[in-house]
Amino acid sequence: MSWQLAAGGWQSGFELCGVPLRGPVLNGSGTFDAIAARRAFGDALLEQFPFDAFVSKTITVEPRDGNPPPRLWETPAGMINSIGLPNRGLEGFLAHDLPQLVELPVPLVVSVMGFSVDELARLLSGVGERAEVAMMELNFSCPNVETGLVMGAEPEETEAAVDRLRPLTEKPLIVKLTPNAVDPAGVAEAAERAGADAVSLVNTLKGMAFDPRTGRAWLGGVTGGLSGPAIGAVALEQVHAVAERVRIPVIGMGGIASGHDAREFLDAGAACVAVGTENFRDPAAGRRVAFELAEPQALPVRD
């Protein structure tokens, strides 16, 4: 599971939860739509695919429209989104999205969220049985939807949920933690105890902005999630705290924009990293980060 540089590239044999990966750079769920990107970039996207595994946008049992616009607010070195998890729902995903995602040249991780453990169970069994899917990610952390917060904020809730869900699929199970918890490391330990194969963090921090012209909330969803370089230091602290307390691999993210940033997450104890908001600034950010990580000369010399 440990990640190391081999001269000029990734160590061969690198894997995450038993799934071989060509490198350690994933995308953050909801920050890259490979189907949309293929419309914009064509097949060149597949030839130069930016990530070493692709994580789908979070899906729910029922289709969702998402929050009313405006959904975006730019902040100092970051942004707030109140997207609200728009998605086609389980059926739509299986029928429409999955066949297209299979064409990607990397393993597929499907992210799911439920408003109850029952919903999560339906999603896990519905998606987890598909051979095209390499891993499942449980989004316990979306700050836009009430239950997401509750499930991932307390160790007990998390343990109970993962306990019930774990047997439902043979696929490796990643638990995505919310940063809006007092003790994310405690939640991670609980997930590990209940059989999670990996944890990923951080999701966005709860944030808000006011319309300067009206003094009212800017976002259609009123509050939203803060992401980008602004939250990097918070993410590093949480990844570090979690990695010290669990043995399962940690997928670190939050503000990663360069190989330099990614290496900080590896230093903090992450086994893999994920690029989120930086994808918006550069669709090839994942490749760039991977390249900078693999080329030691792109990074400060280690004494």
Place this chain on the structure above:
Amino acid sequence: MSWQLAAGGWQSGFELCGVPLRGPVLNGSGTFDAIAARRAFGDALLEQFPFDAFVSKTITVEPRDGNPPPRLWETPAGMINSIGLPNRGLEGFLAHDLPQLVELPVPLVVSVMGFSVDELARLLSGVGERAEVAMMELNFSCPNVETGLVMGAEPEETEAAVDRLRPLTEKPLIVKLTPNAVDPAGVAEAAERAGADAVSLVNTLKGMAFDPRTGRAWLGGVTGGLSGPAIGAVALEQVHAVAERVRIPVIGMGGIASGHDAREFLDAGAACVAVGTENFRDPAAGRRVAFELAEPQALPVRD
């Protein structure tokens, strides 16, 4: 308690917890040392004092050296500090600092932190009885010192502590909340129930940085607190959530660098604002923020 613009300046009669203030701009505890600043700027500091009330750096019962350096790390639109609450201790504060702080042209708020409720009790009675002191702030939120986190992270702990401390002084009591809580508004409600006169937030977010040359923690204190514009959106969300649930005044802070930022906090429901990290970039930041708030033409027009 409500704050409004009067033509060309502050509404006369403005007050916080019964203490008359010439305006709504305070400093964040630990982000302006008026005694040091007077050494650097001389009496001009008093003539152009940047704040409408002065909040002292947090003091503890025993003197503290603080954390080993390095104590600072710059982040995108922010910084992490691991200062570690260096201070002269209760005796030293009363003997050395208080006589000098009395010369300031604005009301004095003394911030205190204890490693136990007993220590807080000693600080409250020791400082609270001094006529020179207008208000007391309980720092329940310093992420650098273990107990600070515990006391302010859960509603029950907060309520129990404030309950015991409230009778010990007649001075207005401000409870400074930690942002590293699942439900800061719940903690604020608990403080209000126990008799707090105001709440202030946010303190710094837990953060960390790694030395690029060694891969080890950069800060002498290993972890630190993130502040500055990077955390503004998180602060606004918490201030908004708290202001919706308590009736006591809220002192809002976190990344305020301009009158525009300050107005967002007032929009979010704050009665007063505090300037922290921006003081480091401009010692007159408090005055500038107050000016921009008072001059509507410096701000976007309200429809």
Place this chain on the structure above:
Amino acid sequence: MTQAATAAEPRTLAPPGRRLARVTANDALGAYRLISAHDREGPLEPRPGQFYMLAAAERWGGGADERPYLPRAFSYARARRADRGALLEFLLEAVGPGTERLGSLDPGDELALVGPLGVGFRQPEVGTRPLLVGGGIGTAPLVCLADELGAPRVLLGFRSGAHAEAARLFERPSLATDDGSVGRRALVTELLAETLQDEDLPAEGLATTVYACGPPPMLEAVRTICAERGVPAQLALESGMACGFGACFGCVVATRDGYVRLCLDGPVLEADRLQAVPE
């Protein structure tokens, strides 16, 4: 994800990453700035109505309020083949930190850019003549469209004479300004209504396809006027964008069939897909 499914849309594919383009000129054009950049790696023929996400390669951010951070969307106004690559022209109105920073670039500085993105204007409906209607900075995407359509009728509206300088990018446009300083003192939508009124409708109806871009109230008026007369219209809309390639789901606009990502299904939308132009 088959190419065929979307082959029909007027979209030139973009290279799948951010690249640098050197600024070759940045000049005032009345109240606007006209920025040219040499795009060596991008496609030579973007489609009118498509846009690029732009950022300054250096010092994008760190302004008074620590913005901009995200790139900004701009329609290209003109694209020409140049020695190795394309010369792209953008027409900019400074409205905030991003447009101000871009407006301050000097020749020789570099732009970071992704594009062309989105779906451009579709061909006029069979048997109709195009009519271009632009308001303010919304004239930008119409410049290349007019070039492509070959001197179509163009109606332009501006706030003031300084803004109306942008009309120089068109051959013989009809002009309206809010203050009457140039052209008629009128709204461009009044010119539109009159033009459609004056038209001799052929038996089958459809004489004109309207192509419009401008501020939301103008577009809403265009939509209404065209809807009343049964005239097909294509509207180039704006919305706040973070990515420009469908990744963030932030730019949605409400249509009759629910939200669509404007950067992916737009920015040009057929007017009848909208109940109303948002905002």
Place this chain on the structure above:
Amino acid sequence: MTQAATAAEPRTLAPPGRRLARVTANDALGAYRLISAHDREGPLEPRPGQFYMLAAAERWGGGADERPYLPRAFSYARARRADRGALLEFLLEAVGPGTERLGSLDPGDELALVGPLGVGFRQPEVGTRPLLVGGGIGTAPLVCLADELGAPRVLLGFRSGAHAEAARLFERPSLATDDGSVGRRALVTELLAETLQDEDLPAEGLATTVYACGPPPMLEAVRTICAERGVPAQLALESGMACGFGACFGCVVATRDGYVRLCLDGPVLEADRLQAVPE
């Protein structure tokens, strides 16, 4: 907080706020940059060893890693009275995003500045002759000190000939470079040891007061050499600073009596206050 208590320290007070100063020149000086700025509102006579916190007034931040955000500390190298105000000169070495941005300022651009800050060099001890020892960019505060002391002995050490160009700011300095390209191939601390060796010690001891600024290993060597010989030394240190005026407690340096804020009690410290030069 009485003025009297600190009146003795070599400190010129700063105006209590950030102000703007227009850059009048920014030239390469070998490997460094020499930036001049017209400070219309600050005091005319800062004390050698004091420093200013500088930031570019525009686009401070937004670099590749979204920094700088905080201002940066710089000793002034020279200050002259100018038409209305003072002309300040700073010698800069580009080591990161802040110094790179400052080094890219053009004449006419504005600096945001706070200062002068900190405590400067004290007078030489009675009966001693000053000896200035500078390493690399640490020569900066010695320029004005040399002017004030009136052509004292100056020993300078540099990495290379390009860096040694900064020696031109001094009259007849003794030079050492790491590569021997200019002056002796030696460390400046070797020059120091030899100079002190050669000295005829008067009966009472103290013949020299050393003033030193440079990288930590050099300063530590200066401290040891001087301590061994009982020569008083004043060291201008550096540490990471956020504010420069005692507000953040971030810049502390360990002394024999515990941590002191270098921006408030330094940057010049008497060498015997230190157990060792940190880092």
